[in-house]
Amino acid sequence: MKSLIIISYFLLLTINISIFGQTKALITPTSDSKTGTEAKSDHSETKALKYEEGDVTIDLKIESERLIKLSDKKLKVLNPILLNRKKEATILELQKQFLLAKTAFSKGEYKDSRRLSKEGLDNIETESVNLSKQYEEKYNSYSNELNEKIAQLKNQSETYPISNPNLIAYLNKRIQESGFHFRKAEFLNKSGQNLDSIKFYQLSILELLNGIQKANIEIQTSSREKKENDDNHVKILKIDYLPIEARKDYDDSRNLNHEVQEQKRTKERERIQSLKGSKQSTSVESKESKESEEKTQPKDSN
Known part of the structure; x- marks a missing residue:
């Protein structure tokens, strides 16, 4: 429990710096008529994920929210297992990626949020296989x-x-x-x-x-x-x-x-x-007291 508190505290100190550095490089606002404001980033320049474009698409807001909830659920299962194996650094990295996805979602950058969540889930899967x-x-x-x-x-x-x-x-x-x-x-x-x-x-x-x-x-x-x-x-x-x-x-x-x-x-x-020590001490004292009483008892004249 103490280790988890330390990890959480360290995350609070480092995540804002990490988010500022990464999101500044990754995110440039653009418009998305279907899902709201999206980000043009390094993630956007990579190969499109399934249903991001084409004739059949999905609501990126709903999908990114689903992946964030799924990541949270899986991390709650994985964290104590990794903690027992002294893998605090792995926990920290997975949590940081999860928080970056949440931050992107809160800014309305649903495509980046989805992609960050997918990357995080892939990393969780790798740990799970091992x-x-x-x-x-x-x-x-x-x-x-x-x-x-x-x-x-x-x-x-x-x-x-x-x-x-x-x-x-x-x-x-x-x-x-x-x-x-x-x-x-x-x-x-x-x-x-x-x-x-x-x-x-x-x-x-x-x-x-x-x-x-x-x-x-x-x-x-x-x-x-x-x-x-x-x-x-x-x-x-x-x-x-x-x-x-x-x-x-x-x-x-x-x-x-x-x-x-x-x-x-x-x-x-x-x-x-x-x-046990108290009981033994009491037993010895009782025995000694009984022996002492027997010695002080006057002998029967008969």
């Missing part, structure tokens, strides 16, 4: 890991019975559900809806991580693990049964900022440890 590939790789990795955990639990149960007899069925269900979301993501991806596919990639990974977390809890708190390492099973939060990299993907899959979530977890761990 992210889709990353999510697919993570899905494959976590799917293999969970299958290995299931095999480990099955072998372990021969010596140490699983505390929850329904655990294996639960883990298999997580694999089944994750596969359903993954196939949906693949379908959208192949249809060119790369950003929309990300939501389903995230859901597929979240299912797998929930399964891995449950499996780790069982494995690390089993009698065998306790025997091998008495401290290995001691975790403060359930999320701690996932390694740090998996926790990042867990937060990302829920579209949450990982750094913010870790800060909350750190405070919660400290709070729980403080409570």
Whole structure:
């Protein structure tokens, strides 16, 4: 959240300079009988977009407004994902292009606004394609890991019975559900809806991580693990049964900022440890007080 505020503040400082420099070079008012005032710019000199000219045209004002709304919607989905990957510079560039399109629209320069929005959407699509590939790789990795955990639990149960007899069925269900979301993501991806596919990639990974977390809890708190390492099973939060990299993907899959979530977890761990410390201190004091009272009690003469 703090990173987004900094980015927004930086945008406010830089966008006016950027707009002045770019729009001065790009925009020269001219008349447009169909849509109002348009701009003759470098964008105008490039190849015309579909329906900008010819027998069949569109209302550029309506179309540019639609693209601005679409860009805003896509950026809201993309920004937290990029922020979790420390790509603040990419967020800044995409936001700047979006604001330039909005500024052109507010001036009635609908052709330039449309073209700026189209360029911005193309850049969003490029980022979405790259992210889709990353999510697919993570899905494959976590799917293999969970299958290995299931095999480990099955072998372990021969010596140490699983505390929850329904655990294996639960883990298999997580694999089944994750596969359903993954196939949906693949379908959208192949249809060119790369950003929309990300939501389903995230859901597929979240299912797998929930399964891995449950499996780790069982494995690390089993009698065998306790025997091998008495401290290995001691975790403060359930999320701690996932390694740090998996926790990042867990937060990302829920579209949450990982750094913010870790800060909350750190405070919660400290709070729980403080409570445990207070209880232990109270218990020791109570025991010492009881022993002291017993020593001061007069012995029975009988």
